[in-house]
Each structure stands twice: as structure tokens, then as C-alpha cells.
Amino acid sequence: MDILEDLQWRGAINQETDAEGLAKEIADHKIALYCGTDPTGDSMHIGHLIPFMILERFARYGHHPYILIGGATGSIGDPSGRKSERQLQTMEQVHHNEVALTKQMKKLFGRNSDITIVNNYDWTKDVSLLDFLRDYGKLFNVNTMLAKDVVASRLDQGISFTEFTYQILQAFDFYHLYKNHHVQLEIGGSDQWGNITAGTDLIHRLAGPDAKVFGLTIPLMVKADGTKFGKTAGGAVWLDPEKTSTYEFYQFWFNQDDRDVIKYLKYFTFLDKDQIDALAEKVKAEPWKREAQKVLAEQVTEFVHGKEAVENAERISAILFKGNVQKLSTAEVAQAFNGVPTSEISNTPINIVDLIMELGVDKSKRQSREDVTNGAITVNGVKVTDVETEINPADNFDGKYVIVRRGKKKHFLAKVK
Known part of the structure; x- marks a missing residue:
């Protein structure tokens, strides 16, 4: 199958400006295409990753993708998907985020020499206000702009002129890339349809109605239960391991619903149809083995963080499954127990019952004593059955953590001050 057939099978196409024309263009020759992201933060989360995985797929089919970092558009703010005005960042913060995102993109996609990273600040910074209004603003009809979903959804609450003109800036990006790099296709999330079609319209006005340019959007990703994809109780799942540890990242994918x-x-791996169909059969026949989830976690974690991160995550998982937390390093404790109930304690020895109460494991000392004597409490992987036991925080994990488990699964973490 060709790239478009592959995307259709994966369920990765929502809207196309000219499906037949794009299919013919791709059949005739390899094309250049692009997708952009604004530096509103210093890391992408997994939701941002979806369209860029599609760029990678195009690259593997021999096409030439461009990743656009929005140094210019990011200083303005895309109104897409928002109900109110975005708080503008300082240019210093925008630049910091530009650098961080560019580094992240190079790590993820730099291994493919056919992917080029560009920054729209480079071609926007020297355009004067008068040139912008005369050369580009004149070509946009306000009535048409108001009809775009991204603007229409904001009219009741109000939208600033700054955010209103965002679609012109994004359209200018597409025109620049078409004119200078012969980019013919822009890809984005479903919320980008209005901005993408503004770009194709601008190119047709400036280069002629026969210019072969196209837009394609990706369906909104939602979970089977109808909730938003990519969110956990702790917030977004980030690609930066400092924000979401590689173990948490791995576990996010491993814990997905059948x-x-x-x-x-289909969306996040490069496995082919036969491989994924075989895993689908295993989900039906032997769901308790969670083979599909394990492959998903391995594939995505290796793509984002490397093979060593997969091995580390699986090692931590095996240790926790067996209850051998003593084998964890101090750094691994921080990863494995991020998100469990956590309290701070002093670095002096503490009675086990007092520790349980301080961590909120139980609501009363009577219950705490019963849990200890009944063998329900383990500290740093060792069962404690004597209520007179003193726990010395300095004994494990470089004196930084104490791990308390009640029963088989309920963990509590003490950070030592």
C-alpha cells in the first residue's frame, strides 16, 4: 500500500482538501510536506506527537517532511481550541522554548536525514507591518475569516485582533514553504483545518488556482470511554523525561485499555498491518496476557527515549511485581513512586506506628498497630510485624526515601528532609 492507503488503514485521516488530487500527486512523485508546533512550552506531550509521527511515516515512504517550530506564531498565540485569550509569553520565554523544542525534535526525528527542521521566525522577522498588510492582509476576506470554526467559536467571548490574524501568519508559512521549498502538503490536528485551508487559499491567490497544494487533518484522539487522550491523574504525559519519567511513560502505554x-x-508505532492484526487477535483470545500493551509500551518508549529506557522501565516493573523494592536504585525509586501519596519526614529514626500515621497509611494508631501485627505492612520491601520497630531513614536509598506498602498494592513514599 502507498502512504495514503497506510494512513487510511490506521484511521489517521480526518479531512483532506483534495483527496483525489493528493493521491495523484503522490503517485507521480515524492512530495515535500510540513507540520508545525508553537513553542508555548519547553516540551511536547504525547498528544502533540501524533501529526509528527505521520511526518515520519511520509519520510519512510521517501517523501521530504519539514518540521516547523513557530518562533513567530508562538509569540502571537493560536486561538484554536481555546475559549479565551492566551496569555502572551515574553520573547525570552518563547526563545527558550524554541531552543528546547528544536532539541527535542532533533532527538526524535533527527535520525531521519530526510526531515528538515525550520523556524518561521526566520522568514517573518523582517516583514514590515505595511508589507504584511499590503502583500498578505489584503488577500484575506474578513467574512471568510469570521466563518472559520476557530474564530466563530470565539465570537461570543470575544477575540483580539492579534489572535484573529493568526491564520494569516500560518497561511504565510505555507506560502513561504511552498515558494522556497516546494512544500505541497500541510498536516495538522482537526482543530487546524481553518488555518490549513487559509494557507491553501493564499497560495492559490498568489501562485495561481492551479498550484498543487493540499491540506490534511488527523482525527481528534479520544479514548474508548470518551475521555481525552494523553491525560493522567498527574496531568499530561510529556516527552521530556524530566517532566514524565521514562518509567511513567512506559507504564502509561502498558496500562491502556484493551x-x-x-x-x-496503529497511530504510534511503525508495525505493519500483519503485525498489528496478529496482536489484535491476541487481545481477543488472551487479553490477560496484555501482549499488545507490552508491544505498544516497548515500541513507543524506544522511539521517544531509546532502548535503554525500555530495559530500565521493564526492570523496575519486574522488581515492583515481585515486591523486591530493595533492588531499586535511589533514582529508580523517584521514577517508580512518582504519583503515589507522598509526605516528608525528618532524618531521625521513627517508630513504625508513628511513620504509618505520618504518611496517612491509616487513620488511627489502633488500626496501624493491627496492620503491623497482622503482617500487612512492609517498609523498604521488608515485612514489619513488631509495633516497637524503629525505622531509620538513613538505612536505604541513600537516606532519601522510605517506601511503605500496605497490603499488596497500596504504596506510600516518605521523602527524607
Whole structure:
């Protein structure tokens, strides 16, 4: 199958400006295409990753993708998907985020020499206000701009002129890339349809109605239960390991619902149809083995963080499954128990019952004593059954952590001050 057939099978196409024309263009020759992201933060999360994975797929089919970092558009703010005005960042913060995102993109996609990273600040910074209004603003009809979903959804609450003109800036990007790099296709999320079509319209006005340019959007990703994809109780799942540890990242994918796992294998891995169909059969026949989830976690974690991160995550998982937390390093404790109930304690020895109460494991000392004597409490992987036991925080994990478990699964973490 060609790239478009592959994307259709993966369920990765929502809207196209000219499906027949794009299919013919791709059949005739390799094309250049692009997708952009604004530096509103210093890391992408997994939701941002979706369109860029599609760029990678195009590259593997021999096409030439461009990744655009929005140094210019990021200083303005895309109104897409927002109900109110975005708080503008300082240019210093925008630049910091530009550098961080560029580094992240190079790490993720730099291994493919056919992917080029560009920054729209480079071609926007020297355009004067008068040139912008005369050369580009004149070509946009306000009535048409108001009809775009991204603007229409904001009219009741109000939208600033700054955010209103965002679609012109994004259209200018497409025109620049078409004119200077012969980029013919822009890809984005479903919320970018209005901005993308503004770009194709601008090119047709400036280069002629026969200019072969196209837009394609990706469906909104939702989970089987109808909730938003990519969110956990702790917030977004980031690609930066300082924000979301590689173990948490791996676990996010491993814990996916059987109803979602095949969809995510299609979106986020480069496994082919036969491989994914075989995993789909295993989900039906032996769901308790969670083979599809394991493959998903391995594939995505290796792509984003490397093979060593997969090995590390699986090692931590095996240790926790067996309850051998003593084998964890101090750094691994921080990863494995990020998100469990956590309290601070002093670095002096503390009675086990007092420790349980301080961590909120139980609500009363009577219950705490019962849990200890009944063998329900382990500290740093060792069962404690004597209520007179003193716990010395300095004994494990470089004196930084104490791990308390009640029963088989309920963990509590003490950070030592």
C-alpha cells in the first residue's frame, strides 16, 4: 500500500482538501510536506506527537517532511481550541522554548536525514507591518475569516485582533514553504483545518488556482470511554523525561485499555498491518496476557527515549511485581513512586506506628498497630510485624526515601528532609 492507503488503514485521516488530487500527486512523485508546533512550552506531550509521527511515516515512504517550530506564531498565540485569550509569553520565554523544542525534535526525528527542521521566525522577522498588510492582509476576506470554526467559536467571548490574524501568519508559512521549498502538503490536528485551508487559499491567490497544494487533518484522539487522550491523574504525559519519567511513560502505554490498544498501535508505532492484526487477535483470545500493551509500551518508549529506557522501565516493573523494592536504585525509586501519596519526614529514626500515621497509611494508631501485627505492612520491601520497630531513614536509598506498602498494592513514599 502507498502512504495514503497506510494512513487510511490506521484511521489517521480526518479531512483532506483534495483527496483525489493528493493521491495523484503522490503517485507521480515524492512530495515535500510540513507540520508545525508553537513553542508555548519547553516540551511536547504525547498528544502533540501524533501529526509528527505521520511526518515520519511520509519520510519512510521517501517523501521530504519539514518540521516547523513557530518562533513567530508562538509569540502571537493560536486561538484554536481555546475559549479565551492566551496569555502572551515574553520573547525570552518563547526563545527558550524554541531552543528546547528544536532539541527535542532533533532527538526524535533527527535520525531521519530526510526531515528538515525550520523556524518561521526566520522568514517573518523582517516583514514590515505595511508589507504584511499590503502583500498578505489584503488577500484575506474578513467574512471568510469570521466563518472559520476557530474564530466563530470565539465570537461570543470575544477575540483580539492579534489572535484573529493568526491564520494569516500560518497561511504565510505555507506560502513561504511552498515558494522556497516546494512544500505541497500541510498536516495538522482537526482543530487546524481553518488555518490549513487559509494557507491553501493564499497560495492559490498568489501562485495561481492551479498550484498543487493540499491540506490534511488527523482525527481528534479520544479514548474508548470518551475521555481525552494523553491525560493522567498527574496531568499530561510529556516527552521530556524530566517532566514524565521514562518509567511513567512506559507504564502509561502498558496500562491502556484493551479497547484502545490496537488504535494506539496503529497511530504510534511503525508495525505493519500483519503485525498489528496478529496482536489484535491476541487481545481477543488472551487479553490477560496484555501482549499488545507490552508491544505498544516497548515500541513507543524506544522511539521517544531509546532502548535503554525500555530495559530500565521493564526492570523496575519486574522488581515492583515481585515486591523486591530493595533492588531499586535511589533514582529508580523517584521514577517508580512518582504519583503515589507522598509526605516528608525528618532524618531521625521513627517508630513504625508513628511513620504509618505520618504518611496517612491509616487513620488511627489502633488500626496501624493491627496492620503491623497482622503482617500487612512492609517498609523498604521488608515485612514489619513488631509495633516497637524503629525505622531509620538513613538505612536505604541513600537516606532519601522510605517506601511503605500496605497490603499488596497500596504504596506510600516518605521523602527524607
